[in-house]
Amino acid sequence: MRPNAEIADLLEEYADLLEAQGVEYKHRTYRRAAESIRDSPEDIAALAAEGPEAVQQIQDVGESISKKVVEAVETGVFEQLEEARAEMPVEMAALTGVEGVGPKTVGDLYHALDVRDLDDLENAAREGEIRDVSGFGEKTERNILEGIEFARQSQGRELLGDARPVGEAALDFFEAIPEAGRCELAGSLRRWKPTIGDIDVLVGSDDRQAVIDAFTDWEQADEVIEAGTDKAAVRSEGQRVDLRVVVPDEFGSALQYFTGSKQHNIRLRNYAIERDLKINEYGVFDVSQVEDPNSGQRVGQRVAGRTEDGMYDALELPFIEPEMREDRGEIDAAADGDLPDLIAEGEVRGDLHLHTEWSDGEYTIEQMAEAAVEFGHDYICVSDHATGPGMVGGVGLDDEELREQLAEIRDLESDLPVTVFAGVEANIAKDGSISVGDDLLADLDCVVASPHSGLEGDGTDRIVAAIEHPSVDIIGHPSGRMIHRRPGVELDIDVVARAAAENDTALEINSNPHRLDLWGSAVKQVVECGATIAIDTDAHSPPEYEYVRYGVHTARRGWAQADDVLNTRDAEGVRDFLH
């Protein structure tokens, strides 16, 4: 975890404990300070090393909190937090992770029933003790029990690949409702973040009640969490789907607002204020003639709100694609007319990383080739695993078997419906060496090299060594991360990207939803260094070709244009690139 996040977590825990003890106001300050530190580009450990005054540069951090931050950086905790923990020894993060349970509830249940952790909470609910606590009832007790179960199994965020299909099913459902006007996904799902907190759907309608009513009857809704006049939430396939219904006139502003990110919207709001405009979920308002722009949500002359395009237009900005709204300079780029023309779904013409039954795939070379044609690809690269570090259970092919496979591909070539490059996915050992003989590598059309084991610590030198190998064309899943399972090796992306640019080696965006490796911010650095990206699926079966869209949108999160991506070229263009 980034040191900023660790410090922010401590301050938030302290804020929760203060609030649980009924302390007013102070906890809000700690929470604001925690957010500022979490979002600050400054390294909090470096600031702390300079002393409390340096830490106070950060918004909402004053004399008192800055001292606690310095102490926390040096010792891992601060005194007042330890005292608060001693006074109320509860597992705050775990308990507040349960839906509907906040700091006050934790405090109440600790005092009344000595609830300290999730097990205590579950027991108290099962024994029917919670309903007897003042302010609680049977309904709350039941909700807590259900919340515990969900918190335990889901650990928070869902994979993009799991959330997207549910979100799209919800979208299809709303589009078929006569009372529903425009429907869009919003939030991190619309920005295609690798993990999603909950699924946000926005609908514009003049008959909001009809849309809400239809939603709570949605056949894919397993449970209705809440339902009011403007919004509702259900659980579908274990995921929370949040619906918000707005009048058609405010659809564009609501869509802009609920798409986020929060940081993008904050920057956009300030950009508006500088121009005597006010932007919020209800529209863009000209407040140049208004004495107090903060006197209400809809004060001033409304100049936009019906469409999202119009929102940006009112600020004299071109439309900014949702994937770019992460406060990584997109508003400045838009103002300067420097927005990239992002790569689009459908521009990827082939897949350069996939597996067949020769290694751990389930289908033959012919079957994968035929499925590729059906999918719309012009070419594929058969890149079965080579034996070597990380390939257990005899999955990988040795050099002799790879020679056999190469011969078979050459043999089949003329009968196959697409261009098939003969390749391999070789392993990059801890010292950066490649697990396949150099002469064989030189004979293959396309060499993908990937890390599969020893995925700890800094991997920069290891990956750079592989990039510099004369036969390596693509670095597959460069970090080796698996989302929710392991972080992968640490990489200095700038160093890796510069080496890749110098050696004409492509860096992969592995489109598998469990990987998405590289990811948006890394892709942006790679593109800025002038290196080439390859968007591959690592498919082990035909349906996995579909993953490519997750790769394309990840590339868009990294501001990549079609020219930056190797496999937007035709087969001959790819062949020219390969070593």
Next chain:
DNA sequence: GCCGTTTTCGGCCCGACTGTTTTCAGTCG
């Protein structure tokens, strides 16, 4: 506890929703 002034103390984002407490507190986004 921090901020921003009204410059040394008053105010702190807010609207929607739920469940329970008949008038509101806690949670969430």
